[in-house]
Amino acid sequence: MKSVLLVGCGGYGAGYVNALLDNGASLGFSLIAIADPFASSSAAWERIRENNILLYDTPEAFYAANKADVAIIATPIMLHARQAIACLRGGSDVLLEKPITGSVKEAEEILRVRDEEGKKLMLGFQWCANDPMLAFKRDADAGKFGKLLSMKALVLWPRDFAYFNRGTRWAGKKYAKDGTPIFDSIASNATAHYLYNMLWTAGEGYPATDITDFRRAAAKANDIETYDTVILTAKTSGGADLFFGASHAISRAENQNPIFAYRFEKATAYFSREEEKRLEVIFDDGERIDYGLSDNNALDQKLPKAAAFFGGTGENYCPAEGAIRHIALLEKMWENTEVMPRFREDAIVHEPDMVWVKGLADVMHKCYEEARLPKEGELPL
Numbered sequence: 001m002k003s004v005l006l007v008g009c010g011g012y013g014a015g016y017v018n019a020l021l022d023n024g025a026s027l028g029f030s031l032i033a034i035a036d037p038f039a040s041s042s043a044a045w046e047r048i049r050e051n052n053i054l055l056y057d058t059p060e061a062f063y064a065a066n067k068a069d070v071a072i073i074a075t076p077i078m079l080h081a082r083q084a085i086a087c088l089r090g091g092s093d094v095l096l097e098k099p100i101t102g103s104v105k106e107a108e109e110i111l112r113v114r115d116e117e118g119k120k121l122m123l124g125f126q127w128c129a130n131d132p133m134l135a136f137k138r139d140a141d142a143g144k145f146g147k148l149l150s151m152k153a154l155v156l157w158p159r160d161f162a163y164f165n166r167g168t169r170w171a172g173k174k175y176a177k178d179g180t181p182i183f184d185s186i187a188s189n190a191t192a193h194y195l196y197n198m199l200w201t202a203g204e205g206y207p208a209t210d211i212t213d214f215r216r217a218a219a220k221a222n223d224i225e226t227y228d229t230v231i232l233t234a235k236t237s238g239g240a241d242l243f244f245g246a247s248h249a250i251s252r253a254e255n256q257n258p259i260f261a262y263r264f265e266k267a268t269a270y271f272s273r274e275e276e277k278r279l280e281v282i283f284d285d286g287e288r289i290d291y292g293l294s295d296n297n298a299l300d301q302k303l304p305k306a307a308a309f310f311g312g313t314g315e316n317y318c319p320a321e322g323a324i325r326h327i328a329l330l331e332k333m334w335e336n337t338e339v340m341p342r343f344r345e346d347a348i349v350h351e352p353d354m355v356w357v358k359g360l361a362d363v364m365h366k367c368y369e370e371a372r373l374p375k376e377g378e379l380p381l
Contacts, residue, residue, distance in 0.1 A: 001028055002310065005068035005092065007035045007059050007083050008075035009042040011167070012097065016074055017044035019299040021051060027307040033066065035059045035083075036075075059083050063090035070310055073097060074124075076167065077184055078176040081106040088117045093310045095302075097124040098196070099188045100323040102181035104331055107324045114320070121320050122306050127197050128206070128318035129302040132279050132291040136269065137201060139289070145281060146265025148236070151198045152243035153271075154368040155191040156256035156361055159248040160354035164222055172224025185226040188330055191246040194258050196326050198244065201262060202236040206315070208322030210237040214332045217374050219341045219381060221249035221348050221355045227340040229360065230333070231367050231374060243371040245364050247357075249343065254361035259368075347380035 004024070009017050013036070020031040033054035042048065048055075056062040059071065063086065071087035072095045073080065081101045087094050088110070100123055101107045114121045127133045139145065164171045171189075173182045187195055199208040216232040229247040236242055250256075257276055262269040267283040271294065279291040308314025343357045363378050 001025075001030045002069035002307070003032045003067070004029050005033050005035060005059065005062055005066075005071045005087070006031060007071060007073040007087065008079075009034050009036045009039050009044060009048065011074070013074035014042050014044040015299055016072055017042065017047060019303055021047055023300065023303065027304055028311065029070065029303070029307060032068065033062055035062050059086045059090065063087075068092050070095065070306075072306075076170050076182075077102050077188070078170060078180040078182045081110055081180075084110045084121070085113045088113045088119050088121070091117070091119070093120040095122050095124060095306045096320075098192050098323065099327060099330075100320055101327065102183045102188075104324060104327050106181065107320065107327055111320050111324070120310055120316070122309055122316050123318040123320060123323040124302060125193055125196050125200070125318050125323070126298060126302055127193050127294065128200060129305040130294050130298060131301060132294040133197070134317065136279060136281065136291050139281075140201060140264070140269075141205065145267040145269070145283075148202055148238060148240045148262065148264050150241040150243075150263040150371065151202065151236075151260070152262075152368060152371045153194045153198060153245070153258065153260035154256060154364060155194055155246045155258045156250045156254060156364060157190060157246075157248055158250045158252045158255055158354065158356065159190070159222075159228070161222075162353070163248075164224060172222065172226050172228070174225045183226060183330060183334070185230070185330070185333075186228055186246045186248050187230050187232075187244075187333070188327075190248070191258070192326065194246070194260065195244050195329075196323075197260075198242055198262075199236075199325055199329070200318075200322060202238060202240055202242070203322065206317050206322060207319050208325045210325055211235060211242065211329055212237065214329070215373060216333060217379060218333060219343050219379060221343045221357050227333075229343075229357075231364070232333075233371070233373055234329075241371065243368065245368050247360060247364055249348075249355065249357045250361050250364075251349070251356045254356075256361070256365075341381050344380040
């Protein structure tokens with residue numbers, strides 16, 4: 001049985017508490033401690049208390065008195081580097097939630113410590129642990145569909161003021177008060193899984209691909225430092241065209257859950273083409289492979305993959321080397337840019353609990369269909 005330290009039990013971390021208490025024993029995981037100064041505010045607090053789990057304010061305080069075989073980190077972005085390094089130095093293998101950090105420099109430091117300590121590190125991009133997605137990835141890597149030619153994905157998820165003001169109000173910030181890079185945005189957080197999936201699918205094996213020819217349009221309607229809307233195009237290192245569009249500045253009626261179309265020489269892979277969350281490949285000759293429903297919220301798939309990897313019986317489907325490429329792409333968003341533009345005030349609709357931009361959803365859909373950046377004047381800037 002591997003002992004587990006959970007760093008962060010609020011928000012998404014509460015799901016880890018429940019998953020570890022419900023299924024940990026069958027995976028060989030035993031949750032022995034939680035490092036979180038606000039643990040009593042967790043949605044899982046009653047279970048934490050009932051199971052007499054040791055509590056610490058920080059991972060450093062835990063390691064001063066204890067050891068854990070595995071550390072799972074589910075905290076805000078600005079804490080990732082310090083906490084991951086503390087856990088690796090403390091002798092734990094680490095499952096770190098996405099994104100790896102707020103900067104490439106910090107991410108590279110985590111990898112350096114990982115290698116120095118001889119420990120294992122897996123990132124928490126959920127689709128990398130998803131069984132239907134892994135089956136699709138294996139077939140793609142084996143050349144079953146031919147060469148990858150193009151990829152496009154779209155996610156339109158309305159978010160209200162409560163989303164941006166949650167916790168310590170780090171959402172949408174560029175830096176923490178102590179100067180630690182955060183660069184939280186729609187592309188690094190809420191829709192990061194779908195952007196990263198393109199890099200991961202296009203890469204050889206699991207470390208993800210590099211990109212070239214990067215171009216983007218980004219803006220905001222919310223009062224944040226980064227951006228709540230992004231459209232980007234690029235080429236993968238293998239020459240495939242890439243398009244990604246995502247926005248939080250959308251009305252609730254215009255919600256668009258994730259969709260994608262990945263074009264290969266012999267076939268096209270679709271997510272949510274006719275049925276939400278269904279992953280399928282349709283060959284040019286009409287043959288169809290149904291990989292089934294791909295649920296990106298599956299802790300019940302992520303934890304077993306981590307247990308197998310840390311136990312020496314499984315692969316690292318989400319290595320840090322790939323996660324760094326995601327951060328490198330996000331850093332390109334800020335090249336020669338200090339402040340992202342705001343949508344025109346006359347296009348912003350103000351509701352009591354949120355804002356959204358008139359006509360933006362239509363533009364996003366058009367750009368997705370044609371896999372292109374907005375034309376001049378299409379975005380109300």
